[in-house]
Amino acid sequence: MQNDAGAFADLYVQRKCSASNRIIGAKDQASIQMDVAEVDKVTSRFNSQFKTYTICVGIHRMGESDDSTLAKATGILSKNF
Numbered sequence: 001m002q003n004d005a006g007a008f009a010d011l012y013v014q015r016k017c018s019a020s021n022r023i024i025g026a027k028d029q030a031s032i033q034m035d036v037a038e039v040d041k042v043t044s045r046f047n048s049q050f051k052t053y054t055i056c057v058g059i060h061r062m063g064e065s066d067d068s069t070l071a072k073a074t075g076i077l078s079k080n081f
Contacts, residue, residue: 017056018070030057036076051076 003009015024015033024031031054038049053070071077 015054017059018053019055019059022056022058024054024056028057030060031055032060036071038076 012026014026015031016022017024017031034053034055035050036053037046038051039045040047051074072079
């Protein structure tokens with residue numbers, strides 16, 4: 001779909017679960033999306049960047065979204081945490 005300026009614009013962009021790679025449907029109201037801020041190691045301040053994690057309802061219902069495996073895999077938490 002194109003807007004009046006000729007640029008491509010989508011009405012709906014599908015999301016995928018970060019843990020299971022399942023596509024999250026448009027009517028799924030129980031899925032969550034978290035933005036985790038990245039912090040500069042020297043100054044301990046927010047550096048205008050963040051990592052986005054999307055959790056589908058199946059993982060959220062099982063309680064696996066509280067697991068820190070995603071944060072360990074992307075390097076936010078240390079491996080021995």
